[in-house]
Amino acid sequence: MSKQIYLNLAVKDLKKSMDFFKALGYRFNAEYTNDDGACMVVESNIYVMLLREDFFRTFTDRQPCDLRTHVEALTALTEDSREAVDRQVARAVAAGGRALGEPKDYGFMYSHSFEDLDGHIWELLHMSAAQAE
CATH class of the missing domain: 3.10.180.10 (2,3-Dihydroxybiphenyl 1,2-Dioxygenase, domain 1)
Structure with a gap:
């Protein structure tokens, strides 16, 4: 099996984030997309998981950083x-x-x-x- 890369990013509004990346030409794998997160396909082995912030926090004890600063x-x-x-x-x-x-x-x-x-x-x-x- 070849390696895959999954970049996990916290997002405030999942639908708006999905619409943003669809406008850039990306598609989403419906099998791994639900109300908590969406699997954006970059290439055949590269994916970006857009995760609602509260769901993202369930994967780590650390706080997501404030991306404004x-x-x-x-x-x-x-x-x-x-x-x-x-x-x-x-x-x-x-x-x-x-x-x-x-x-x-x-x-x-x-x-x-x-x-x-x-x-x-x-x-x-x-x-x-x-x-x-």
Whole structure:
């Protein structure tokens, strides 16, 4: 069996979060989605579990951090092109998210970030192996 990655994120409003990520083109696995959480499919082995905050707390004794003042993680996802990075950030903004800073061009890597409805930071990047050499 190949490994799978499940990123678990606390969200304030599950329906709004699902609508936000649907606007970005993601789909949800209905088999693992209910009133407490939703399984967002990123790729065949990569999933994001959007969990209502009170349900999220049942998995840990620690308090979720206040994302207005703290960062819990920087979730980075690759895109197929620079244009795809820009399109996805634009979709996030149109769906109610917030772009963070300006795009960054490192030559071999192009990136831009957005904040979702709950303040989770998503970094999108396109890496060019040819330019890295």
